Amino acid sequence: MKVAKEEIVVAARELFRERGYAGASMQDLADRVGLRKASLYMRFPNKEALVPEVLDLTLRETLSRPDMDDRPWNVAYEALVRAIAADLSDRKRCVGLHLAYGVGDDTPVAKEAVRAFFQSLRDRLGGILARAMPRERAETVASDALIRLEGATLLTAVFDDTEAMERVVRTVVFDAAEAARRAMRRASDGKPSKSRPTA
Amino acid sequence: MKVAKEEIVVAARELFRERGYAGASMQDLADRVGLRKASLYMRFPNKEALVPEVLDLTLRETLSRPDMDDRPWNVAYEALVRAIAADLSDRKRCVGLHLAYGVGDDTPVAKEAVRAFFQSLRDRLGGILARAMPRERAETVASDALIRLEGATLLTAVFDDTEAMERVVRTVVFDAAEAARRAMRRASDGKPSKSRPTA
C-alpha cells in the first residue's frame, strides 16, 4: 500500500503547474495519489515543503541527462535548450514560472527554492556558453534564452501556439552561435563589431 | 462614501498581480478599498467578473495613449514596446501572465478575457509592424516581442534583474528594424537572405 515519495512529488508538480501554489490543495494532491490528506503529512511537514522537492526533482530530470561535457559546446547547448523546450511544450506550462509568480514573502522556503531553481538553470546554460565566449556575455545570453523559453509558455498556455516554442529554440540557438562567432572575431583582431546590441 | 468602481478594479489588479487569481480573496480586496466584502457584490456579480474588468482597464491604459498613427512605424513600435516594458518593470510582474497561468476551465469567462487581452496586445504590435513587412512576418515578430517582454518579468520577479527588461526592449526593437530591412530588400530584388532564422 506504500506510496513512493517521488510519486507524490510528481503529482504535486502537476498540480502546481496546473493550478499554482495557492490554487493547489492538499486534498486534491491526496486524491491524485490515492491517499488521505492526513497521510501526506507523514512525508512532508507542510504544503510549502513540497515546493523544494518539486523543483529539485525537475532540476534533476532536466540537467542530469547525458553529460555532454565532452561534446562541442554548441551541441551541448542545443541539447539542453531543446530538453527544456520539449518539457515546456509537452506540459504547456512551466511549474517554476507558476511558482515564481505564486509564492510570496509568506512562504520564504518556497521562494528561495524558486530562486535556486532558476539560478541553477541559468548557471547551467551560462556554463556551457562560457566555453565559447566571455563569462559576462555568456550570462546575458543565458538569461535571454531563459527569458524566451519561459515567455513562450505564455503563448502555448493562452493560444495553444506550439510553433512559438520551436521558433524560440531556433533563434536562441542561433543567437548563441552568433555571440560565439563575435567573441572569436574579437579575440583574433581588436575590432569590435556593431551588429546586434547585447548590453 | 461611494467608492468608484475603477478604484476597486485597480486594487483588484494589484491583488491579482501579487497573489494570482486563486490567491486573491474578496476579503483582501474589500480591505484594500475600505469596504466590507458584501459591498463588493454590488458592482461585481462574483470574483470571476473582476478579471475582464482588470484586463480591459489595463489594455485601455496601455493602448490608448497618443495615437502615433501618423508617426513612422518604428517610432510608434518602440513607443508601444517601451510603454509595455515600463509597466512590467514598475510592477515587477504582469497581471495578464499571472492570470493566464492562474485561471482554468472552471472560470471560462476569465479565461476568455485573458485570451482576448493578449490577442489585443499582439494584434496592436503586429498592426504597427505590418506597415513595414508582410502580415505573416509581422505577426511572428510581434509574438516574439510579447514572448520576450513577458519572459523578462520572470527575471525581475525572481532575481530583481531590471537590466533584463531593458535588454529585451533594445533587442526587440532592433529585431523589428532588421526584419523590416529584410522585407524591403526582398521587395526590391528577388533574392532572399539567409541571415536570421525566423520560421
Added chain:
DNA sequence: TTTACAACCGACCGATCGGTAGTATTTTGG
C-alpha cells in the same frame, strides 16, 4: 421635511482550507 433609492454593513451560509490527534492496518525484521 418627507420619500425613495442606492450604497453599505453585520451576520451568516455551506464548503473548503492547511494541519493535527489518535487509531487501525500493513510491512518488515528477528
Added chain:
DNA sequence: CCAAAATACTACCGATCGGTCGGTTGTAAA
C-alpha cells in the same frame, strides 16, 4: 509467526473561502 515500526486511516480543529440576506445609513429629489 510475532512484535515493532512504518504507513495510512477516521475524525476533527479553527480559519478562511466565495457568496447571500435583511437591515441600516447617507443622499438627493419632491
